Amino acid sequence: MRLDELESWLTESLEDFKLSHAETLALREILPQLKADETSFIRNKAFALAREPIKQGGDVAIAVLGWLDKIMKTMDTARNAQVVIVNSAHFSPGDDCRRKLLDLCVSARQSLDISVFTISDDRLCDAICSAHQHGVAVRILTDNDKSLDLGSDVEHMAAQGIPVRMDNTEHHMHHKFAIIDRHMLVNGSFNWTRSASDKNHENILVTNEPALVAAYQMEFESLWENFSA
Incomplete structure (x- = not known):
């Protein structure tokens, strides 16, 4: 929303000196979409709009203070509910990447979408x-060529009932990413293989x-629709 639209919304909300339930819900929906300066x-505009009516005193002032209090509490609740961004980087050779992937797999509670070129590390x-x-x-996207490699775990996982779809074209599904519970992403050069941990950079x-x-x-959903089961 533009700043003039935000100001108009606040002005209209203040006309009856209360923040209705519908207006509270609307504000909750608006806030996550705003940049820091818009928030x-x-x-600031809510305080500015409330300043003159509060000067009138009496019931009007009490009502406007209630409106302002609800605006501030709704904003504070939305701010506290915002995602705390967590980033981490991991490298091989060594066990750092594999250990993190194992931790992420164990942490999954609802979904685990894996799009990886080759999977042959038995621990993973x-x-x-x-x-x-x-x-x-669990859903797995992979490449048909690598699924036939000696040591590939793809057929074993499919036999366990895990849905697997492959790129059967002459080209390659070369991604190496996974999404855990639709809120955590892991991506990088790391194939899910023993050599990626033990030998490769x-x-x-x-x-x-x-x-x-x-x-x-x-991207995962698009590939899932495009690749055959």
């Missing part, structure tokens, strides 16, 4: 299967930044 504008396979057995909705980045998680979730 500050609402706070076991963690994925365990999540599936505990009721987590690889990396993963883990983040819950909403825009990034949403972008990768959209």
Whole structure:
């Protein structure tokens, strides 16, 4: 919303000297979409609009103070509910990347969407299967060429009942990312293989930044629809 639209919304809300339930819900929906300066504008403008009516005293002042109090409490609640961004970087060779991936698989409670070129590390396979057995909705996107490699765990996971879809074209599904519970993303150069941990120079980045998680979730859903089961 533009600043003039925000000001108009506040002005109309103040006309009856109360913040209705519908207006409270509308404000809750608006706030997460605003930039920091727009949020500050609402706070400052609310105080500015309330200043003159409060000077009248009496019932009007009490009502306007109640309106202002509700505005501030709604804003504080929305601010406290905002996601705390968590980022971490991990590197191999060594066990750092694999250990983080294992932790993420174990942490999954609702869904685990994996889009990885090749999966052949039995420890990661076991963690994925365990999540599936505990009721987590696991989906795997991978490449048909790598699924036939010696040591690939893809057929084993499919046999456990985990939905698997592959890129069967002449090209490759070369992604290496996963989304945990639709709010945590892991992405990087790291294939889910033993050699990636033990020998290769690889990396993963883990983040819950909403825009990034949403972008990768959209990519996953698009590929899931396009690839055959």
